[in-house]
Amino acid sequence: MAQKKAEAPPRARLELQFEQAHLMGPLFGEFDRNLVEIEDKLGVYIAARGTKVQIEGEPEDAARARDVLTGLYNRLDEGQDIDSETVSAIISMSGQPTLDGIISADVAEPPKVMIRTRKKTIVPRSATQAVYMEALARDDLIFALGPAGTGKTYVAVAQAVQQLIGGSVDRLILSRPAVEAGERLGFLPGDMKEKVDPYLRPLYDALYDMLPTEQVERRIASGEIEIAPIAFMRGRTLSDAFIILDEAQNTTPQQMKMFLTRFGMRSRMVVCGDPLQVDLPNPGMSGLADAVGKLEGIPRIATIRFGAGDVVRHPLVGRIVQAYEGPDDAPR
Numbered sequence: 001m002a003q004k005k006a007e008a009p010p011r012a013r014l015e016l017q018f019e020q021a022h023l024m025g026p027l028f029g030e031f032d033r034n035l036v037e038i039e040d041k042l043g044v045y046i047a048a049r050g051t052k053v054q055i056e057g058e059p060e061d062a063a064r065a066r067d068v069l070t071g072l073y074n075r076l077d078e079g080q081d082i083d084s085e086t087v088s089a090i091i092s093m094s095g096q097p098t099l100d101g102i103i104s105a106d107v108a109e110p111p112k113v114m115i116r117t118r119k120k121t122i123v124p125r126s127a128t129q130a131v132y133m134e135a136l137a138r139d140d141l142i143f144a145l146g147p148a149g150t151g152k153t154y155v156a157v158a159q160a161v162q163q164l165i166g167g168s169v170d171r172l173i174l175s176r177p178a179v180e181a182g183e184r185l186g187f188l189p190g191d192m193k194e195k196v197d198p199y200l201r202p203l204y205d206a207l208y209d210m211l212p213t214e215q216v217e218r219r220i221a222s223g224e225i226e227i228a229p230i231a232f233m234r235g236r237t238l239s240d241a242f243i244i245l246d247e248a249q250n251t252t253p254q255q256m257k258m259f260l261t262r263f264g265m266r267s268r269m270v271v272c273g274d275p276l277q278v279d280l281p282n283p284g285m286s287g288l289a290d291a292v293g294k295l296e297g298i299p300r301i302a303t304i305r306f307g308a309g310d311v312v313r314h315p316l317v318g319r320i321v322q323a324y325e326g327p328d329d330a331p332r
Contacts, residue, residue: 012059018051089125115158117210122158126310135302146306152272157206160242170240174203178229239264248273248288256287
């Protein structure tokens, strides 16, 4: 008896018709690179002519490609810029399930949460970033955990700047532990400020992305923005302030307790760090892990966990993180 040939899986053919022809260039990207990336990552075929786009592929993949293109177009229509990182992030978000296990179609709509600063508008680039931005607007204390490149500190600084220019806080306090990760501070030239400034450079860089240079310098001179090592926080009560602690995995439990108890009235605090990148002599004594273990679940305290899939730098960074740390479901 002749064997029956296996039937090829059904393929879907979807068509999109966009309205504004002048948005097609940025939507498709230079030399259609955005379309090529969608084709490569979702396994579909895309044909574009004028404002009409046809998508062919497995039904679920074709639907994801449709949502990605619609989401990109809607962002352009809202006046937002898109780049290769945005395209990659939206493709990734299109396949992330909601809490009910249903694929989210929210990528087709412009984000409901965004942060506006003097120089740019920050929108979520991953599903976890969207949850993080909601927590930043809602909760009093937020722990942001995860690898480099996920936007933990950058988004926190953006929220802090938005609240400063909006008048809901009077000052920003940005801090880091000056841990000697193989280096020795004593051998660095200059006074104490000059010795520790290199450790605080990422905080300065984020600020200059959000505010004009002269405003950053004026606000630092006036004390509205303070950038200092964690040791400078001892003995203070920080009221009417947005407080960010970066690289918090390199605090001891005693330092973390000291920092968290600086919390004053009408303040908000964000603690960022990667529990897998501890530079302390005894990595098991990280104040970040200790604090999360003690405080997680308390009302008005949020804990946001990022994984390698949330990395929004060069795609290679996500692969490097996975190679070193394992998949996103590895214990943190």
